[in-house]
Structure formats: structure tokens, C-alpha cells
Amino acid sequence: QKEVEQNSGPLSVPEGAIASLNCTYSDRVSQSFFWYRQYSGKSPELIMSIYSNGDKEDGRFTAQLNKASQYVSLLIRDSQPSDSATYLCAVIRTYKYIFGTGTRLKVLA
Amino acid sequence: DVKVTQSSRYLVKRTGEKVFLECVQDMDHENMFWYRQDPGLGLRLIYFSYDVKMKEKGDIPEGYSVSREKKERFSLILESASTNQTSMYLCASSLGDGWTSDSGNTIYFGEGSWLTVV
Numbered sequence: 001q002k003e004v005e006q007n008s009g010p011l012s013v014p015e016g017a018i019a020s021l022n023c024t025y026s027d028r029v030s031q032s033f034f035w036y037r038q039y040s041g042k043s044p045e046l047i048m049s050i051y052s053n054g055d056k057e058d059g060r061f062t063a064q065l066n067k068a069s070q071y072v073s074l075l076i077r078d079s080q081p082s083d084s085a086t087y088l089c090a091v092i093r094t095y096k097y098i099f100g101t102g103t104r105l106k107v108l109a
Numbered sequence: 110d111v112k113v114t115q116s117s118r119y120l121v122k123r124t125g126e127k128v129f130l131e132c133v134q135d136m137d138h139e140n141m142f143w144y145r146q147d148p149g150l151g152l153r154l155i156y157f158s159y160d161v162k163m164k165e166k167g168d169i170p171e172g173y174s175v176s177r178e179k180k181e182r183f184s185l186i187l188e189s190a191s192t193n194q195t196s197m198y199l200c201a202s203s204l205g206d207g208w209t210s211d212s213g214n215t216i217y218f219g220e221g222s223w224l225t226v227v
Contacts (some may be wrong), residue, residue: 004126032205032212032214034215035214040218042218042221043199043218043219043221044152044199044218045218046215046216046217049214049215053176084195088152092214095159095165096154096155096157096167097141097142097154097201097203097216099144099151099152100151101149101150101151102151
């Protein structure tokens with residue numbers, strides 16, 4: 001079992017719709033969780049971090065964390081073609097950041 | 110803003126050459142990392158350093174070594190480059206240790222170094 005698992009996609013959504021990206025992790029002691037966006041040929045850039053159970057909203061993005069079920073999700077409201085990218089989920093385990101392989105999102109105009 | 114700078118963006122090296130990839134961060138971060146990213150395999154940790162004096166192997170250290178002589182600088186060394194080391198290499202830095210839930214745990218990436226070994 002991978003430490004951080006994501007569906008590779010592609011996840012295709014129409015412009016204006018809500019995109020829902022999911023991630024599960026195996027280590028219960030993980031404390032901090034992150035979503036990064038990566039455009040093709042570029043390095044990952046931070047979208048959101050979340051540390052507590054529940055929802056955290058930032059603009060069109062909402063991160064959701066459920067430590068009991070060991071999953072973290074990212075919702076993108078009013079999806080735009082510019083949101084088309086690969087989204088990486090990451091967790092920390094004692095200094096080490098463990099990344100999922102990413103979900104490719106395609107927003108169709 | 111945090112700045113992580115990888116000085117070499119695109120390199121082409123011959124098999125057997127010694128290769129140095131340099132990385133500098135300007136935010137006084139304690140922790141620095143080297144990852145490689147390959148299609149379908151995601152980001153894989155090569156080495157990391159959580160203190161100037163400390164270096165730790167990641168998941169795929171074979172064929173690599175690192176140097177951290179100053180807090181702001183973390184170098185990745187390919188002792189004898191091979192074709193299977195053709196990849197994008199990403200340097201990153203962070204402040205926290207991951208055990209406290211605060212924004213200091215965020216990891217920041219450089220722009221990447223594309224290495225081709227022929």
C-alpha cells in the first residue's frame with residue numbers, strides 16, 4: 001500500500017463545475033497535509049495546507065480533512081480552464097514530505 | 110516570498126560524468142530536500158537535510174550524494190551519471206519539523222533542473 005494514494009485521472013469537469021480531488025494516507029501520525037498544483041513542465045506550487053479536521057476555505061478552493069478516515073480532499077468551485085493541471089497531495093512524517101503521484105485535472109471550456 | 114533557486118535549469122551530461130546540482134534558499138530554512146520526478150512515479154525523495162550537520166537518505170539515494178556546507182545551500186551530486194538518472198530534479202526547503210501544526214511546515218520548491226544523461 002502506498003503511503004499517499006491518489007487517483008491518477010484524468011478527471012474531466014466542465015467549466016464552472018465543482019472539481020473534487022481525493023487523497024488517502026496510511027500513517028495515522030501524519031500531522032500536516034498539503035495540496036500542490038503542478039502545471040506541465042513546472043514545479044509544484046502550494047495551494048492549501050490543512051492541519052485540523054474539518055474544512056478550510058481559500059477563495060475557490062476548499063480543503064477537507066478527516067483524520068479518523070485518513071483522507072484529505074480538495075474541492076475547486078467554479079472550475080476554470082486555467083485550473084487544468086496535476087494536483088499533488090502531500091503529508092509530513094517526521095521532516096519527510098510524502099507525495100502522492102497526483103491527479104490530472106482537465107477543465108473543459 | 111520564499112525563494113529556492115536552482116542554478117542549472119537544463120543540463121546534458123555524458124554517462125560516467127560527475128554532476129553537481131546546486132540549490133540555494135533565502136529564507137533561513139532549516140530543512141532542505143532533493144526530489145526527482147518521473148512520469149507515473151511522482152516525486153521521490155533522494156536525500157534531505159534537517160540541519161547543516163545532518164543528512165538523511167530518502168527513498169532512492171543510490172547513485173547520489175549530497176553536500177550541505179552552509180545552511181542556505183544544498184547540493185546534489187551524481188558521482189557517475191547514468192542514463193537512468195535522466196529526470197527532473199527538484200530542490201525544496203521548509204522551516205518546521207512536521208510535528209507542530211503551523212504554516213512553517215510548508216515546503217517550497219525551486220523551478221527544477223532537467224538533466225539528460227546520454
